[in-house]
Amino acid sequence: MTKKIKVAVIEDDENLRFLVAHRLKGEGYAVVECASGEDAEALIMSEQPDIVLLDWMLPGKQGPEICKIVRDEGFEKFIIMMTAKAQDVDKIDAYHFGVSDYVTKPFNMDVLVALIENKVKFIVNAGNSDVNRFGDMEHTPNTHSLVKNGKKVExxxxxxxxxxxxxxxxxxxxxxxxxxxxxxxxxxxxxxxxLDMHIVRLRKKIEDNPDTPHYMQTVRGIGYRFVAE
Structure with a gap:
């Protein structure tokens, strides 16, 4: 059954692009593809895919530049950057060029499909809205944006x-x-x-009092619970 979700695969490695496109088609996705930075912008803006798999290193314009261009032109859907494993992904300046998420190369195809399924779950649950609201905050994961009390948070x-x-x-x-x-x-x-270090950092950004969190609560000995009330 077709999921009616369109994925753009932008990758200059012909073999990898074929494998990814073939697997995604087998999973029921509609797939469009191209191999260069020059063609990527036109493909994204004309096809308006729900999810973009965008290679970091491309001939012509590179991934981050393409991402920033299409964001500036109003494209607000998911962009997943495919990066080299050696890159420190947590230091990628994603906030400024608008990547939604990443997957590192070489990647297991099952991992890639699971990542995309996670995004599809959000798309389906969100309906026509790309924004999650809680408290005085608005989170738009596609464009990597969090607004708290009217102010942008990185x-x-x-x-x-x-x-x-x-x-x-x-x-x-x-x-x-x-x-x-x-x-x-x-x-x-x-x-x-x-993980706990990242939770602490995130609490500082969304909680009024990170030491006694309202939203991101610790469940001792198990993990966490996000309480939205």
């Missing part, structure tokens, strides 16, 4: 991913291991201390 890619998962699972107890798998995928180098 989120890293990983903070954006954590917050999105919390908002998809409001009031549910989420185990640390589950959250780590969602945020970092199959990366076995990540430990609970790293």
């Amino acid at each position: 989120l890293t890619i990983l903070e954006n991913r954590i917050l999105l998962y919390f908002l998809q699972n409001m009031n549910k107890v989420i185990k640390r291991e589950e959250l780590m798998m969602v945020v970092w995928g199959y990366n076995s180098d990540v430990n609970t201390r790293t």
